[in-house]
Amino acid sequence: MVQMGRKGKNMCGIIGYSGRLEARQVLVNGLEQLEYRGYDSAGIAQMTKQSVEVTKAVGNVGALKRKLEKKEDVISRCGIGHTRWATHGGVTEENAHPHQFGKVTLIHNGIIENYKKIREEYGKEQFFHSQTDTEIAAMLIDFFYDGNPEEAIWKTVAQLEGSYAFCILFEDIPNVVYCIRRISPLVAAYAEEGAFVASDITALIAYTQDYFVVPEDTILVLTDEKAELHDREGEIVEPDLLHVKWDLTAAQKNGYPHYMLKEIHEQPEALHQTIAPRIKAGIPDFEEDQIPDSIFESVQQIKIVACGTAMHAGLIGKVLIEKRVRIPAEVEIASEFRYASPIIDQNTLVIVISQSGETIDTLASLRLAKELGAVTLGIVNVKGSTIARESDYVLYTHAGPEIAVASTKAYTVQIATLCLLTMRLALVKKTLGRGEINRDFALLKESMECVKRSLLLDPQIQEMTACLTEAKDLFFIGRGIDYALSCEGSIKLKEISYIHSEAYAAGELKHGTISLITEGVPVIAIATQESVFSKMISNIREVKARGALVILITKESMQVEESVFDYHFTIPEIADDYTPIPAAVILQLIAYHTSVRRGLNVDQPRNLAKSVTVE
Numbered sequence: 001m002v003q004m005g006r007k008g009k010n011m012c013g014i015i016g017y018s019g020r021l022e023a024r025q026v027l028v029n030g031l032e033q034l035e036y037r038g039y040d041s042a043g044i045a046q047m048t049k050q051s052v053e054v055t056k057a058v059g060n061v062g063a064l065k066r067k068l069e070k071k072e073d074v075i076s077r078c079g080i081g082h083t084r085w086a087t088h089g090g091v092t093e094e095n096a097h098p099h100q101f102g103k104v105t106l107i108h109n110g111i112i113e114n115y116k117k118i119r120e121e122y123g124k125e126q127f128f129h130s131q132t133d134t135e136i137a138a139m140l141i142d143f144f145y146d147g148n149p150e151e152a153i154w155k156t157v158a159q160l161e162g163s164y165a166f167c168i169l170f171e172d173i174p175n176v177v178y179c180i181r182r183i184s185p186l187v188a189a190y191a192e193e194g195a196f197v198a199s200d201i202t203a204l205i206a207y208t209q210d211y212f213v214v215p216e217d218t219i220l221v222l223t224d225e226k227a228e229l230h231d232r233e234g235e236i237v238e239p240d241l242l243h244v245k246w247d248l249t250a251a252q253k254n255g256y257p258h259y260m261l262k263e264i265h266e267q268p269e270a271l272h273q274t275i276a277p278r279i280k281a282g283i284p285d286f287e288e289d290q291i292p293d294s295i296f297e298s299v300q301q302i303k304i305v306a307c308g309t310a311m312h313a314g315l316i317g318k319v320l321i322e323k324r325v326r327i328p329a330e331v332e333i334a335s336e337f338r339y340a341s342p343i344i345d346q347n348t349l350v351i352v353i354s355q356s357g358e359t360i361d362t363l364a365s366l367r368l369a370k371e372l373g374a375v376t377l378g379i380v381n382v383k384g385s386t387i388a389r390e391s392d393y394v395l396y397t398h399a400g401p402e403i404a405v406a407s408t409k410a411y412t413v414q415i416a417t418l419c420l421l422t423m424r425l426a427l428v429k430k431t432l433g434r435g436e437i438n439r440d441f442a443l444l445k446e447s448m449e450c451v452k453r454s455l456l457l458d459p460q461i462q463e464m465t466a467c468l469t470e471a472k473d474l475f476f477i478g479r480g481i482d483y484a485l486s487c488e489g490s491i492k493l494k495e496i497s498y499i500h501s502e503a504y505a506a507g508e509l510k511h512g513t514i515s516l517i518t519e520g521v522p523v524i525a526i527a528t529q530e531s532v533f534s535k536m537i538s539n540i541r542e543v544k545a546r547g548a549l550v551i552l553i554t555k556e557s558m559q560v561e562e563s564v565f566d567y568h569f570t571i572p573e574i575a576d577d578y579t580p581i582p583a584a585v586i587l588q589l590i591a592y593h594t595s596v597r598r599g600l601n602v603d604q605p606r607n608l609a610k611s612v613t614v615e
């Protein structure tokens with residue numbers, strides 16, 4: 001069984017810099033871009049000629065900026081910065097990073113699992129200032145440091161269990177940042193302005209679109225002249241350079257009040273970017289993705305493994321694949337799959353879906369699937385991410401950076417990619433002919449066009465959400481593919497509005513849940529499927545009869561009596577299997593406006609972070 005990072009979860013954003021610019025600005029700007037990874041507290045260390053100046057603040061990067069205003073006389077060209085998602089120890093200034101021990105100042109993303117044992121072993125208890133697992137790393141590096149920084153780092157990591165990405169400053173080595181990682185991500189770049197390292201490329205995009213992933217088991221050394229990788233013997237390792245197509249504007253709000261709203265509105269373009277390059281004569285073609293048809297030929301079963309929203313996209317994929325390709329497709333929650341005993345062999349295609357490409361449970365599932373001999377295919381948004389690199393094959397979604405914690409455009413492009421994959425599989429397996437696939441693709445394109453229509457509903461949805469602001473509980477119901485979509489509608493709403501919500505297969509309500517439907521309880525009913533439409537309407541009547549406030553989503557042409565709903569939103573007339581993409585947009589807007597009305601932090605909901613890089 002594949003085991004990684006066994007306890008807790010820690011996301012955090014980290015940045016390091018050495019170069020010609022004022023370090024404070026680079027670090028603070030970088031932290032603002034990385035804030036979606038954690039926002040409990042933030043801190044930076046600026047290396048000056050005389051010392052290493054640490055500033056930390058509880059709260060977001062704004063709070064740190066206010067503190068830094070009082071330190072404008074600190075001038076530095078090198079430093080490290082951190083935004084925290086607390087795991088070990090509460091949200092306090094002592095627990096915020098950077099941590100200092102002797103000559104060492106350090107920031108960390110990850111979890112050191114044996115920190116307690118090390119703390120006891122070295123008998124330095126009285127010197128620790130925090131409850132974090134991180135501080136022992138600073139202690140150990142300082143303990144081993146005798147003028148050779150890389151040696152001290154290697155000796156330290158040899159003692160550590162768990163995951164880490166460290167950026168380290170040594171008081172007596174001016175303007176150099178040392179970095180090392182295991183599991184937790186780090187990318188680096190050298191640009192005109194100097195050398196940079198960060199948890200992800202969004203923090204570096206203001207300076208460069210070219211970067212590399214820091215390989216495990218190497219030390220990255222940043223100076224104002226280079227970003228260099230060293231192996232254990234101190235030999236230089238050449239990095240594999242990557243390039244992203246998007247630039248700084250893609251990672252900014254561009255006039256929208258929130259990233260989430262901007263990303264909702266970016267969906268037509270994200271879908272186009274993802275689909276268009278893969279279509280040849282109306283048929284999906286993965287030649288440029290280097291995915292040969294031969295990998296599909298022997299496939300007898302499919303497992304789709306992912307977490308959260310990505311897993312919900314998988315639920316739609318399952319319906320499409322089973323219907324069109326006629327092979328069994330199961331959707332597995334990655335955190336369950338990795339500890340189960342899945343029945344997998346070389347005839348199994350395991351599709352892992354992940355926006356970030358770093359979600360630890362999805363990654364562990366991928367590794368397990370490979371170990372068991374499956375062919376693995378990643379559907380991933382972030383280029384060069386671990387899941388993308390480790391999958392046998394990868395289909396990148398081209399949604400551009402997704403900053404809001406609530407995933408929106410990543411979800412619809414994942415669905416669209418699964419549609420393409422289904423069509424290619426059907427072609428190879430000969431369950432559909434070319435003509436049928438041409439027609440299917442035309443339907444997909446139509447559904448992508450309909451996203452624009454859903455976006456036009458924004459003002460009406462905004463108005464409607466006034467009736468949801470005081471809700472304590474809320475239910476989403478649907479049948480078939482609409483039920484799969486309900487699961488996504490529910491997670492979206494609860495994660496940013498903090499209203500308790502659940503998704504139910506509409507026919508299942510009578511088996512328990514309907515007892516929770518009382519006067520005024522909102523029910524969002526998705527009824528876009530012709531084949532089960534009348535059944536859905538009966539289910540809606542059942543909740544209406546018990547006082548529910550019904551928000552109904554159907555296709556335009558579907559006839560419904562007014563007594564059945566309180567609010568009604570429609571999508572255009574499109575084929576049943578392709579309704580989730582435009583209908584998802586309506587659900588995203590409902591979640592968004594409900595959160596805004598409740599005065600919440602839409603982009604950074606409490607307790608969450610964008611990228612779940614440890615269990």
Ligand code: M6R
Binds near residue numbers: 308311357408492495
């Ligand atoms: O980066 P991933 O797609 O692997 O992330 C998976 C989930 O953590 C993610 O989809 C999460 O559920 C979203 N915040 C939901 O909006």
